[in-house]
Amino acid sequence: MDVQLLTYLFVGASFVLYIGIAIWSRVGSTKEFYVAGGGVSPVANGAATAADWMSAASFISMAGIIAYSGYDASVYLMGWTGGYVLLAMLLAPYLRKFGKFTVPDFIGDRYYSNVARTVAVICVIFVSFTYVAGQMRGTGIVFARFLEVDVDVGVVIGMVIVFFYAVLGGMKGITYTQVAQYCVLIFAFTVPAIFLSIMMTGHVLPQTGFGATLLDAAGNDSGVYLLERLDQLVTDLGFSEYTSGTKSTIDVFFITAALMCGTAGLPHVIVRFFTVPRVRDARVSAGWALFFIAILYTSAPAVGAFARVNLIETVNDTAYEALPEWFHNWENSGLIAWTDKNGDGEVQMSAGDPFAGTPAYTGERGPHGERLLSNPPTDNPGEVYIDRDIIVLANPEIGNLPAWVVALVAAGGVAAALSTAAGLLLVISSAISHDLLKKQLKPDISERGELLAARISAAVAIVIAGYFGINPPGFVAQVVAFAFGLAASSFFPVILMGIFYKRMNKEGAIAGMLVGLIFTFSYIVYFKFIAPEMSTPEHWWFGVSPEGIGTLGMIFNFVVALVVSRLTAPPPESIQHIVEDIRVPRGAGGAVDH
């Protein structure tokens, strides 16, 4: 069967599965809509968290980013996994004990203030929209790549599917579709990774193949370690060594911290832990989540290294006509471009851009059959442009895997994008229907009224996210800086102090949150939008890039909150009892002591 047909079949079958789950798990109460009734098993919640967490970017782009930046990409690997340790120990169990529906719920109640609640709501909505727009775009791109439909049509198809199970099933529908989506995406990621590892090193596990010696063309051990070979290949081409970085140590430190604390502070991750039955389940569930995530996150750097070696050895100094078919296919899709600068008919790779900007094809073919470009060439010897997403997308073809694996990767990419989008949309809808409407504007709203409001706001959020997906505004491209930086500088400190520092009061929390938020937001906007030409290490504060500035914002938040809380009245007695109560797992025991 041809690849196209198989891809339609696989993606179509996965959609039928998701919609089936949505119908089976439709909900009738707000508790089910917001937190799946609080009855999700820790393993299922772990898988759902992993799918929620791993976006289209993790699935499609991360291995490629690692392949091209080597050690520097470690910030993502450590940053996006280390946050789960913080969640498991510092946040999840206590928030589960608190037992409400949303993150602004906790902030509003703990700090006995609707101002704090509203600041949290605004922050939730901004962070989540930034994130979700990128996911909708990601769905569109996956469709465009594999099914040859327009990106915009892909976004609309994604909207329809998410609409179905988010509006119908709320958190319950989302949770069980996410479990299914996790299975699809992890299978789709690991199958090509294992094949590639066997092909290059003879190791079944990519994690050990990563540190093994390469096989030569005849399948015998060459005695050369993969990473040594890679370091040599890239330095020969003028790049810096793969296993050492180019970023400054302080920047690596700050970015990693911002990603870790941001992960722990992201509302769509935190709410997942409200869905398990008990406090102990919240702790265990964080472990399952990290286990499921680690399967992909420890394979991705191996895949990146395999693919980079393979790419350089296959492509560099090879005659264009002699290149394998995938090279020409992806050139036709616009992800590869070649311009024969020295006229030798061979493809040369080198550090630096081969030409300015992304490829602008003229529509004509050159003497070797290559697509001609109108981009002005640069003066470095490199001749080939390779989009980083190729690393994952072309893996099945590079490894000569059967057509069904290609179809599987397509279904995996769609699953990754949809699962993350759905989790974010739910957080947006509950912030509006629960934190704004029920808790502030219309407290006497009925259960049915609130559920209807939650469904309507989910539907509206999907439409807005879809609109941003079709017309992406500039801020959407800065997900890492905005979403993680803002979560790290606003939510993480106030939630942490809310649990671990009884004396923290509303004045301190609000002041800290605003300072962290405004500082981080302004720094990112300045360097990313107002003066992007200034965004170099000499101009950054302490050499910290906008991606890492959330850490500094977080430190400011802590300092300001502690100082202000010392200068103002302590929180009321009842609040201090709440804090004591969330610190112990046993539910009814809380009332005995006071």
Next chain:
Amino acid sequence: MTGKNRQDYWKANMRLIATLLVIWFIASYGFGVLLVEPLNAIHFFGFKLGFWFAQQGSIYVFLALIVVYAWSMNRLDRGHDVEEQ
């Protein structure tokens, strides 16, 4: 449940968290970031050790830390009679 028991429970929890977070910090920020260059001089299978911690080892350590925490807290909950019924 007495106030004293509660305080002991919380103190034990804090000690455990502090210990585990020190390990968390050393495995990632220590070995993977601050000490990465000296550690890269050491070879560990086919890896430079610092690089391995940054791209593999730290993640395994994180996972182990959560497992240890969840297990120890279950014991602590029972020991102080604060577990959920």
